Amino acid sequence: MTNLVLAAVEGTSDHRGLTAALFLVVVLLTVGITFWASRNTKTAADYYAGGRSFTGAQNGLAVAGDYMSAASFLGISGAIALSGYDGFLYSIGFLVAWLVALLLIAELLRNSGRFTMADQLAYRMKQRPVRTAAATSTVIVSIFYLLAQMVGAGALVALLLGIEGDALKNFTIAAVGVLMIFYVVVGGMKGTTWVQIVKAVLLMVGTVLITVLVLAKFGFNLSELLGTAAANSGHGQAFLEPGLKYGVSTTSKLDFVSLAIALVLGTAGLPHILIRFYTVPTARDARKSVMWAIALIGAFYLMTLVLGFGAAALVTGDAKQRIVDSGGNLASPLLAQAVGGGAGSTSGAVLLALISAVAFATILAVVAGLTLTSASSVAHDLYANVWKKGTASEKDEVKMARIAAFIIGGVAIVLAIPGQKLNVAFLVALAFAVAASANLPALLYNLFWKRFTTRGAVWSIYGGLISAVGLVFFSPTVSGAETALFPNGDWAWFPLANPGIVSVPLGFLFGWLGTVTSTDRTSESHFTELEVRSLTGAGAAK
Amino acid sequence: MVEDVSSPAHQSYERLHATGEFAELKSSYLGFVVPVTIGFMLWYFLYVVLSNWAPGFMGTKVVGNINVALVFGLLQFLSTFGIAWAYQRFSARRMDPLADELRAEFEREVGA
Numbered sequence: 001m002t003n004l005v006l007a008a009v010e011g012t013s014d015h016r017g018l019t020a021a022l023f024l025v026v027v028l029l030t031v032g033i034t035f036w037a038s039r040n041t042k043t044a045a046d047y048y049a050g051g052r053s054f055t056g057a058q059n060g061l062a063v064a065g066d067y068m069s070a071a072s073f074l075g076i077s078g079a080i081a082l083s084g085y086d087g088f089l090y091s092i093g094f095l096v097a098w099l100v101a102l103l104l105i106a107e108l109l110r111n112s113g114r115f116t117m118a119d120q121l122a123y124r125m126k127q128r129p130v131r132t133a134a135a136t137s138t139v140i141v142s143i144f145y146l147l148a149q150m151v152g153a154g155a156l157v158a159l160l161l162g163i164e165g166d167a168l169k170n171f172t173i174a175a176v177g178v179l180m181i182f183y184v185v186v187g188g189m190k191g192t193t194w195v196q197i198v199k200a201v202l203l204m205v206g207t208v209l210i211t212v213l214v215l216a217k218f219g220f221n222l223s224e225l226l227g228t229a230a231a232n233s234g235h236g237q238a239f240l241e242p243g244l245k246y247g248v249s250t251t252s253k254l255d256f257v258s259l260a261i262a263l264v265l266g267t268a269g270l271p272h273i274l275i276r277f278y279t280v281p282t283a284r285d286a287r288k289s290v291m292w293a294i295a296l297i298g299a300f301y302l303m304t305l306v307l308g309f310g311a312a313a314l315v316t317g318d319a320k321q322r323i324v325d326s327g328g329n330l331a332s333p334l335l336a337q338a339v340g341g342g343a344g345s346t347s348g349a350v351l352l353a354l355i356s357a358v359a360f361a362t363i364l365a366v367v368a369g370l371t372l373t374s375a376s377s378v379a380h381d382l383y384a385n386v387w388k389k390g391t392a393s394e395k396d397e398v399k400m401a402r403i404a405a406f407i408i409g410g411v412a413i414v415l416a417i418p419g420q421k422l423n424v425a426f427l428v429a430l431a432f433a434v435a436a437s438a439n440l441p442a443l444l445y446n447l448f449w450k451r452f453t454t455r456g457a458v459w460s461i462y463g464g465l466i467s468a469v470g471l472v473f474f475s476p477t478v479s480g481a482e483t484a485l486f487p488n489g490d491w492a493w494f495p496l497a498n499p500g501i502v503s504v505p506l507g508f509l510f511g512w513l514g515t516v517t518s519t520d521r522t523s524e525s526h527f528t529e530l531e532v533r534s535l536t537g538a539g540a541a542k
Numbered sequence: 543m544v545e546d547v548s549s550p551a552h553q554s555y556e557r558l559h560a561t562g563e564f565a566e567l568k569s570s571y572l573g574f575v576v577p578v579t580i581g582f583m584l585w586y587f588l589y590v591v592l593s594n595w596a597p598g599f600m601g602t603k604v605v606g607n608i609n610v611a612l613v614f615g616l617l618q619f620l621s622t623f624g625i626a627w628a629y630q631r632f633s634a635r636r637m638d639p640l641a642d643e644l645r646a647e648f649e650r651e652v653g654a
Contacts, residue, residue: 085611089593092618096586099625103575223606230607241601242593242611253594260590264583287633294626298619529547529555535567536641538558538648539551 015337015349015356016162022357023157026202027179030364033194034187041188044394045541047401048115048376049278050189052542056285058197060292063276065196066369067094067267067293068203068300069145070152070362071428076301077335078328080308081315084229084239086246087308089256091301093263098297100440101268102290107283108447108534114541115278117271117439118381121446121461124526125454128386133461135381137438138271140465141431142374143412145272146367148427150176150416153363159326160333160356166420173416176363181409183368184375185402189279192368199358199365204296206358210332210351211303213339214310222306229312239312255496259429262500266432269439272373283537311335319343333359371412375405422485426477426497430468433500437464437507445511447534450527452515459514464507471499554651558644567640574632582625589614 041047054062069075072094079087113119118134153176154169161168183191218225226240233239246256267273277286311331315323319334336355340348379401384392392400441460445452471494472478478485480492494502533539547555558564592600593611600611 085615088612088615089590092589092615093586096582096618096622099582099622100579102626103579103629223608226607226612237601240607240609240612241597243597247594247597256594257587257590260587264586284638287630291626291630294622298623302616302619526547528559529552531568532555532558532564532644532648535564535571535637536558536644536648538555538645539547539652 015352018349018353019161019356022353023161023360026357026361026364029198030179030183030195030361033198034183034191037187037190037194041190044115044380044398046190047188047398048275048380050193052279052281054193054279054285056280056288057292058193059276059280059285059289060296061200062193062196062279063273063289063293064296064300065198065200065203065362065365066272066276067297068200068362069149069366069428070156070359071148071425072300072304073203073207073362074156074329074332074359077304077307077311078323078326078331079245080305081311081323081331081335082328083245084233084235084309084312085242086244088305089242089246090259091304093260094267095294095298095301097264097267098290098294100265101273102287102294104447105268105274105443106277106286106290109274109443110277110280110283110286111537111540112447112530112534113278115275115380116377117274117443118377118385120274121442121457122385123446124523124530125446125457127390130454130457131381131385133458134439134442135377135386137434137461137465138377138381139374139408140469141271141434141439142370142377143408144427144434145270145431146370146374146408146412147416147419148424148431149363149367149370150412151419151422151424153367154416154420156329156359156363159330160359169420170417173420174413176367177409177413177416179364180367180371180412181406183364184372184405184409188398188401189275189372192365192372193276193279195368196365199361200296202358202361204300206355207300207303207307210310210336210339210355211306213351214306214314214335217310217314217339225306225309225313228314229309232316233312251495254501255498258496258498258501260500261504262429262433262436262498264436265440265500265504266434266436269435269443270431271377271435271439272369275373275376276369278541281542283540307332307335310339314338367412371405371409374408375401378404378408423477423483424485426472426485429498430472433468433472433498433503434465436500437468437503438462439464441504441507441511445508445515447530449515450524452511453518453520453523455518455520456511456513456515460507460511463510463514464503467503467506468499471503472497475499548652551648551652554648557651558648561644563640563644567637567644570636570640571633574629574636578625578629582621585621586618589618 076091109120118131121134122130154173157172158169230239246252280286315334315338323331333352333355336351337348340351342348379397383400384397438461442457474494476492477497480490602610
């Protein structure tokens, strides 16, 4: 915090001071909201599910705020700025995936669960093994995603503030971590949701503004924007066609198919998305939430297309090199500067600072959601139901959730600081792959297959989880390549960076195998209840 | 079980499950989501496969600098919005009234 203030004072002449000042505004605003939200957080339903009092529209904004990470905001526009069409191709999986959530998961989950993903899976199964498996998968998916976000945050904030040095990056990671712990410990689901709503509004307003400014430069003619982007990209027409990134070899093509499978099936299995459906009063509001989320996320990715090609078309000279050096992450901020009048202009500095602050708010909202998700699962599933076998009082459970948030946040800070030296960007894709391979098969079988058993649930979760993580461990992302996590070792026998094409079918296969080899039929007798409850909402948690 | 289901609740669930209304609710739900899910999955993976293995076709210009690849991508947005809207309409008309009726019966029998 002190560094930010110092930077604000020193750099008032350029965008850095303004950026730092806006970062402070974001921090103060979200801290204020969290205090305000904490006043009404008393029961377990308040802490885990925001009292189930959010409207469909509010939750839709929060879902969008939870989902669109800095990797989407800065990463996808950067991918388009650098590899043209393939960046756009990548973004589409993130949107189409929401149909799985809308049609198959959101409403049924709201009706049959209470606070965590495990609630739904454990509905008709033996509590302890299923909850342990589901909590393990929840914590692993959330921690992977969280680490990727926090490691990125250090580099990103340093980039956005334009300051070099490891000390500042370490400080940034610690500051983001402390803020995130604060939102979750103090504000619970209510505080976290409002932080996500504020972030979503800021993100949409910022993105619309830059999109309109970019399109105005081309007389609102998309074809002209694309033509200029292609000409300035150095790739010519190939920039507008698929192939620059994913089409270079048969392996890279298969890798993209594998990634697409993980994206489309993983979204509806991400625990931090799933628990958002519990924050609304009815299944119908859960449906409305997803409708809002689809509208917002779809509009956002459409605008990302303009931002990415806009950056390729309009950012030139030194700034263009900075986009390349940042791996694309600076495409949106530097585009904002360019459409505002370029480096040195006041309006350019204002827009750059504004977009940087949006990126900062984005990081905070996403990491808070992930920490809350892991903490809820540790407290509700592992502590209250596995360890205490349901005898813990509500007060103890919420206290445990707060302690868990503290510990998980602390562990994330401690891991993320040394993690900066490693290439951990693959962890986001891995989180989607685990969600698609471990969580989604178990959820779908539980909702739609009467015969599904405890053993099937446990096998599909651990089977999908171990397959996804194991294949990545033996892939070129971890060893055997210059860009790998351990570039000096080589134990990579699995050629693809994305495991989904193998691990998703394996998750389904293990769930089936576990079920047909099990003689336990108790889960079948409760399927009638689950069906009536999930489709009608009769007896759903209020 | 998440919550211990009381005996009257259990009986009510069993009874509602056997009603014609529930059978209709379930079949209209599955009748919508199963074909639509298969449809949008095939449609999306067709797009992914063509992007990977049919670059010539995808690079064909439609108008100005707008090529088939871009139109195909934008159609994925349109189809996603369209399916979401159609599902909302379908569920509000065909499913919600049945679900409301069954839930009201449950609450009458068991207490809300």
